[in-house]
Amino acid sequence: MPVHAAATLPAPRTALSPATLETPMPAADEVLVRVSAVAINPVDWVIQGTGRVTYRWLRTPAVLGSDVAGEVVAVGADVTRFHVGQRVFGLATGTDRGRDPLREGAFQDYTTLLERLTAPTPENLSDEEAAVFPLGLSTAACALFQPQHLGLRMPGDPASAAENGVVVIWGGSTSVGMNAIQLARAAGYDVVTTASGKNAETVRSLGAGDVVDHRSPSAVDDLVAAVAGRSVVGAVALGAGSTDACLEVLSRTGGKRLAMASTPISLDSLVGSRRLFPAMLPVFARIGLGTVRSNLRARRLGIRAGFVWGSSLRDDAMGPRLWGEVVPRMLAEGALRPAPAPLVVGEGLGALQDALDRQRAGVSAQKVVVRL
Ligand SMILES: NC(=O)c1ccc[n+]([C@@H]2O[C@H](COP(=O)([O-])OP(=O)(O)OC[C@H]3O[C@@H](n4cnc5c(N)ncnc54)[C@H](OP(=O)(O)O)[C@@H]3O)[C@@H](O)[C@H]2O)c1
Numbered sequence: 001m002p003v004h005a006a007a008t009l010p011a012p013r014t015a016l017s018p019a020t021l022e023t024p025m026p027a028a029d030e031v032l033v034r035v036s037a038v039a040i041n042p043v044d045w046v047i048q049g050t051g052r053v054t055y056r057w058l059r060t061p062a063v064l065g066s067d068v069a070g071e072v073v074a075v076g077a078d079v080t081r082f083h084v085g086q087r088v089f090g091l092a093t094g095t096d097r098g099r100d101p102l103r104e105g106a107f108q109d110y111t112t113l114l115e116r117l118t119a120p121t122p123e124n125l126s127d128e129e130a131a132v133f134p135l136g137l138s139t140a141a142c143a144l145f146q147p148q149h150l151g152l153r154m155p156g157d158p159a160s161a162a163e164n165g166v167v168v169i170w171g172g173s174t175s176v177g178m179n180a181i182q183l184a185r186a187a188g189y190d191v192v193t194t195a196s197g198k199n200a201e202t203v204r205s206l207g208a209g210d211v212v213d214h215r216s217p218s219a220v221d222d223l224v225a226a227v228a229g230r231s232v233v234g235a236v237a238l239g240a241g242s243t244d245a246c247l248e249v250l251s252r253t254g255g256k257r258l259a260m261a262s263t264p265i266s267l268d269s270l271v272g273s274r275r276l277f278p279a280m281l282p283v284f285a286r287i288g289l290g291t292v293r294s295n296l297r298a299r300r301l302g303i304r305a306g307f308v309w310g311s312s313l314r315d316d317a318m319g320p321r322l323w324g325e326v327v328p329r330m331l332a333e334g335a336l337r338p339a340p341a342p343l344v345v346g347e348g349l350g351a352l353q354d355a356l357d358r359q360r361a362g363v364s365a366q367k368v369v370v371r372l
Contacts, residue, residue: 006108007349008061012051013276016107016353019061023110024103025074030112031082032074033090037127038106038352039067039342040359040368041135041175047095048356049271053280057097063105065352066135066311068092068113069127070372079115081324089130090118090323091138093311107352109372116320117313119327129338132367133327136175139310140183141322143176143236143259146313148306150234150257154318155186155326155335165231166190168223168255170246171238172208173199173365176261176310178339180236181206186326186335189233192226194219199365206339214239220248227253234258240266243294243305251301258298258305264290268360342369 001022008019026032044064047055069089072082082088090113094104103112117138121130144152144167152167153159167184171177172193181191185207194214195203203211210226212219223245232255235246243260250258264287273279298305313319330336343366345355351370359368 004109005349006063006102006105007352008063008102009048011060013049016048016064016356018349021063021102021108024112026076026079026112028076028078029115030076031072031079031088031115031118032110032112033068033070033088034073034110035068035070035106035108035372037069037131037369037371038065039131039134040355040370041066042359043135045271045356045360046267050267050276050280053276054267055095058095058101062101063094063108063111065106066092066095067131068106068111068134069121069130073110076115081115082118082120087121087127087130088113088118089121089127089133090114091134091311091314093117093314096311096314107349109349114314117323119323119331122331125331125338128342128344128369128371131369132175132338132340132342133179135310136367137179137183137327138313138319138322139176139261139308140180140236141318142310142313143261143308144180144183144187145318145322146308146316149259149308150236152184152189152233153187154321155183155330157187159188164188164190165233166192166227167233168227168235168246168249168253169193169208169238170214170223170235170242170249171262172203172211173340174238175340175367177236177238178203178206178365181208182330182336182339186330190230192223194223196364202339202365206337214245220245223249224252236261238262240264243290247294247297247301247303247305250303256303258303259308260294260305261308261310263287264294271360340365340367342367344369344371347371
C-alpha cells in the first residue's frame with residue numbers, strides 16, 4: 001500500500017503533527033488529488049482548539065482543512081469530468097459528520113475529493129489562487145441559493161427585471177463575503193455590503209454597489225440608506241455582531257430572509273484559553289442565549305433566519321450545479337475572481353500550524369495559503 005505525508009491533529013487541543021498515512025484509492029465518485037496548495041479557514045483552528053465540544057462526531061487523529069488545489073492522480077470508476085494529470089480545486093469535507101477525517105482532509109500530500117465538489121483550475125489561475133475558493137465559495141452559495149436560506153436564483157437562471165433586488169451582505173470583506181458578492185452579482189442582484197475603509201474599493205471591484213464601514217456607529221443606518229427603497233431579497237450575516245445588525249436592516253427595509261454563518265461571538269478566546277472547562281461555560285451560554293434571542297426577534301419580525309453549514313451543498317442539487325456548471329462558467333467569463341487574495345505564509349506540511357495561528361491572529365481581505 002503506498003503511503004504519503006500528512007499533518008494530523010493527534011488529539012483535540014494539540015498542535016498539528018507529522019504522520020504517514022496510507023494513500024487511498026478513490027471511491028467511484030471521487031478523484032485522488034496530489035495537493036499542491038491549501039488555504040486556511042477559521043473553522044480549522046476552531047476544530048483544533050475546541051475538538052468535540054463543537055465537532056462532537058470528530059474522532060482523532062484527524063486531518064483538518066477544507067480548501068484544496070492540486071493535480072488529479074487517479075479517478076473513481078464513475079468519474080466523467082476529470083482525468084489524470086488535470087489541475088483541479090475542490091472542497092474537502094473530511095471533518096463533517098459521517099465523513100472520513102483521515103482520507104478526506106486537506107492538510108496532506110494526497111487527498112480524495114468528491115467529483116461533485118471539484119472544478120478544473122483554469123490555466124490563468126495558480127494553485128495558490130484556486131485554493132482560496134472552496135469553503136468561502138461553498139458557504140456563500142449555501143447562504144444565497146439553498147431554498148432554506150435566501151433561496152435566490154443561481155447565476156445562469158433566467159429572470160425578469162422585476163425579480164431583481166438587493167442582497168445585503170454584512171461582512172463583504174470576509175472570504176465568504178467576497179464570494180457572496182460575486183455570486184449574487186452574477187445572478188443579477190444588486191449588493192450592498194460592509195467592509196473597512198481600506199477594503200471598500202476591493203469589494204466594489206467584485207461588484208458591490210454601496211459599501212459601508214462595519215465599525216461605524218451608523219453602519220445600520222448607512223446600509224438602510226444604501227438600499228434606497230429597493231426590494232431586499234435577503235441578508236447574509238458574517239462576523240461578530242452581524243446577526244443583530246442584519247435583523248435591524250431587514251426590519252427597516254422589509255427583507256424577510258436571513259442567512260447566518262457566524263456564531264454570535266467568536267470562539268477565539270476559547271481556543272486560546274489554557275483549559276476548555278470551565279472557560280467554555282460563559283462562552284457557550286452567551287452563544288446559546290444570543291442565538292435564542294436573535295431567533296425570537298426574527299420570528300417576531302416575520303423574518304426567516306437560519307444557520308448556514310458551508311459544506312451542506314455536498315448532499316443537495318445545488319452543490320453539483322455550483323461546482324460543475326456555475327463555477328467553471330464564471331471563471332471562463334471572468335465573472336469570478338479568487339478573493340480574498342492569497343497570502344502565502346509558508347511551504348510544506350510543517351508550515352501549517354503557523355498558518356492556522358496566523359489566520360486566528362486575524363486577516364483583512366487576505367486568505368492564508370500554504371504551498372505543499
Ligand atoms: N457556517 C459555516 O459553514 C461557515 C463557513 C465559513 C466561514 N464561516 C464563518 O463566517 C465568518 C467569515 O469567515 P471567513 O473565513 O470568510 O472570514 P475571514 O476572511 O477570516 O474574515 C476576515 C474579515 O472579517 C472582517 N470582519 C471582522 N470583523 C467583522 C465584523 N464584526 N463584521 C463584518 N466583518 C468583519 C474583516 O474585514 P475588514 O478587514 O474590512 O474590517 C476581515 O477582512 C466567520 O465567522 C466564520 O467562522 C462559517
